[in-house]
Amino acid sequence: MKKFSISSLLSQLLLLFFVIIWIIPTFGLFISSLRDKDLLAISGWWTSLTTTEVNEIYRMSGMESQIEEDGYFKIKGKLFEDNSEKKIESFGITSKKINEFNIGDVAIFKDESEVLLDEDGNYEWRSKTEFKKKKGKRLFTTSLSPPAFTFENYREVLFKEGIGRAFINTMAVALPSTLIPLIICSFFAYSLTWMKFYGRDTLLAIIIASLVVPLQMSLIPILTIYNDFGALFGVAAKSYPGVWMAHTGFGLASTTFLLRNFLKSLPNEMMEAAKVDGASHYDIFLRIIIPLSIPAFASIFILQFLWCWNDLLVGLVFLDQVPSEIILTAKLKELLGSRGENWEILTTGAFVSMTVPLFIFFALQRYFIRGLVAGSVKG
Amino acid sequence: MTILNLVFIVFLGILFFIAYFHISNYILDTYGNKTLKRYNFENSIRVIVFITPAFIVLFIFILYPVFETIRLSFYDKFGREFVGLYNYKWAINDPEFRRSILNNLVWLLVVPTLSTFFGLVIANLADRIWWGSIAKSIIFMPMAISFVGAGVIWKFIYEYRGPENTQIGLLNAIIVSLGYEPQAWLTIPMWNNFFLMAIMIWIQTGLALVIFSAALRSIPKEMLEAARIDGASELKIFFSIIIPYLEQTILVIWTLITIIVLRIFDIIFAMTNGEWQTGVLANLMYDWMFRGGGDSGRGSVLAIVIMIGVIPILAWNLYKHRQEQKI
Numbered sequence: 001m002k003k004f005s006i007s008s009l010l011s012q013l014l015l016l017f018f019v020i021i022w023i024i025p026t027f028g029l030f031i032s033s034l035r036d037k038d039l040l041a042i043s044g045w046w047t048s049l050t051t052t053e054v055n056e057i058y059r060m061s062g063m064e065s066q067i068e069e070d071g072y073f074k075i076k077g078k079l080f081e082d083n084s085e086k087k088i089e090s091f092g093i094t095s096k097k098i099n100e101f102n103i104g105d106v107a108i109f110k111d112e113s114e115v116l117l118d119e120d121g122n123y124e125w126r127s128k129t130e131f132k133k134k135k136g137k138r139l140f141t142t143s144l145s146p147p148a149f150t151f152e153n154y155r156e157v158l159f160k161e162g163i164g165r166a167f168i169n170t171m172a173v174a175l176p177s178t179l180i181p182l183i184i185c186s187f188f189a190y191s192l193t194w195m196k197f198y199g200r201d202t203l204l205a206i207i208i209a210s211l212v213v214p215l216q217m218s219l220i221p222i223l224t225i226y227n228d229f230g231a232l233f234g235v236a237a238k239s240y241p242g243v244w245m246a247h248t249g250f251g252l253a254s255t256t257f258l259l260r261n262f263l264k265s266l267p268n269e270m271m272e273a274a275k276v277d278g279a280s281h282y283d284i285f286l287r288i289i290i291p292l293s294i295p296a297f298a299s300i301f302i303l304q305f306l307w308c309w310n311d312l313l314v315g316l317v318f319l320d321q322v323p324s325e326i327i328l329t330a331k332l333k334e335l336l337g338s339r340g341e342n343w344e345i346l347t348t349g350a351f352v353s354m355t356v357p358l359f360i361f362f363a364l365q366r367y368f369i370r371g372l373v374a375g376s377v378k379g
Numbered sequence: 380m381t382i383l384n385l386v387f388i389v390f391l392g393i394l395f396f397i398a399y400f401h402i403s404n405y406i407l408d409t410y411g412n413k414t415l416k417r418y419n420f421e422n423s424i425r426v427i428v429f430i431t432p433a434f435i436v437l438f439i440f441i442l443y444p445v446f447e448t449i450r451l452s453f454y455d456k457f458g459r460e461f462v463g464l465y466n467y468k469w470a471i472n473d474p475e476f477r478r479s480i481l482n483n484l485v486w487l488l489v490v491p492t493l494s495t496f497f498g499l500v501i502a503n504l505a506d507r508i509w510w511g512s513i514a515k516s517i518i519f520m521p522m523a524i525s526f527v528g529a530g531v532i533w534k535f536i537y538e539y540r541g542p543e544n545t546q547i548g549l550l551n552a553i554i555v556s557l558g559y560e561p562q563a564w565l566t567i568p569m570w571n572n573f574f575l576m577a578i579m580i581w582i583q584t585g586l587a588l589v590i591f592s593a594a595l596r597s598i599p600k601e602m603l604e605a606a607r608i609d610g611a612s613e614l615k616i617f618f619s620i621i622i623p624y625l626e627q628t629i630l631v632i633w634t635l636i637t638i639i640v641l642r643i644f645d646i647i648f649a650m651t652n653g654e655w656q657t658g659v660l661a662n663l664m665y666d667w668m669f670r671g672g673g674d675s676g677r678g679s680v681l682a683i684v685i686m687i688g689v690i691p692i693l694a695w696n697l698y699k700h701r702q703e704q705k706i
Contacts, residue, residue, distance in 0.1 A: 249440020310525030
């Protein structure tokens, strides 16, 4: 009995280890997206609950703000805005010794001028001789920043960085790209399963053969068709309907294949009985097939929707990379290039792009898994 | 395009297809039996109504492109002049192409193997532990998010700052706390490929996990009980019963992930854009679609190479799928 519990404990620990490894990347991203952007840039997200020591360099005002008072030349000012919660702990006047002075100490520069600094960042510089440079002298401060969480990053990303619009664009790509194939493939699969016509088996063989064609094979010819079409009719070659049809084309074979596998499992007697009662194929389709196929539709819908939502390549090739058409994944990729250092934007943007998939994942996991297991044939 | 317009055309697009089927069938239902006396004739019109949209899409987006891509691979960069095997010869002698093939092969070797392995181990662990289903959910979650999203997540982990700064990337923070120099992981040739592969393994393990979880339930409980009563350790059971029993499933999952990996594009495009010797075939192909105004000949050759890699594996997979269905 004892031996069993040790091995069970070991398996629990091993599984816990895997779970931690798997969740940490996403967790770190989520925490980072909620952190104050200044703190995010200088400390790891795992320190986000502790007070962070922040080293900064500020420059005092230059000669313009100089005043003469009590026989001294003085420059007064504040290093950072009034509403900051920062409290300066110590400061320095050279980059070698950034912690040389405490608040209240008088720091003396090489040119014998002096500076006083309080913890809120108010400084007073004074000297017997006039200050003659446009740029003021540098101060190195060390302050303690308490943990700071904010939704500011989300507001910035959604409204200023164009992620909000990209979100809408992605929805406008993914919804029709999921519904259109579902509509036309359900009729297609129905006729392949329950209607008799010449060449049916050949058509089925073509569908199955199409499953093995990778999407890369279609890119160049389709792009050429779109460009020719655009030139011929004088419209933009890349557009939403173009993307919908591309996604429909690339998802058609697998959707038809899955639906047909499902429809084949329905009892033949039901269709025959309906036919005897005078129902047309369309009646049968609407009143028998659709109600019975809801679970299958749900799985396929989720699978195709997530595929379109998460797609990058199709959106990149068949849409212009302009604000009114760019999709989330392409936008994120663009931000990775242009704002590679602004982690508050990247982490928040990535999290926004993950909201819909994560919602579907947690709300409809059962259908998602079913679709994934069945639909892993997508080529 | 304003948001309102966008909503409008989305509705219009979907409505168009619903209307097509509804109106054409309505006409057939209402007038079909009266004017078209023979049921068979009406039936064949309906077949045409049912299959035409799907067939047109299939033809334009899959069938025609396959032949067109094959044709283009023998033509010059504009697709106008026949150049014979020139593009294929170019590919064989191109160092970028060789590098991509090599990288693709390493990906194919590492990612499916490790994902399948982790998936199997985790499925087996989670099956016997009361909080196993929560663990499975967590490990499966990366499956739902995009490759680009995953790319951002992991780029944050690999983030590099100079040695004098505080590291905000987790990996470098660990390395520094152990007393080593921080590294710009994604720029170290050859090793960077493995850092990119880690992302894919992180994602695909979930796929392997759910399929294995379902398969594990098919193992007869009596067999496992008998082994336990005979005093076999869990490790022994894993290697002597579970792995042989799931052999077919392991192969299916391995091929599935192989196919996904063969077409891998997004992760590399987002993380390194093929720089620092991380390029793979799909990235090279995308590159040649647009580089220097686009070269449809070279791009087509690369597409064909990808297809040649995919076909045997997917065909085998389909064959297995159909076999299972027959049983």
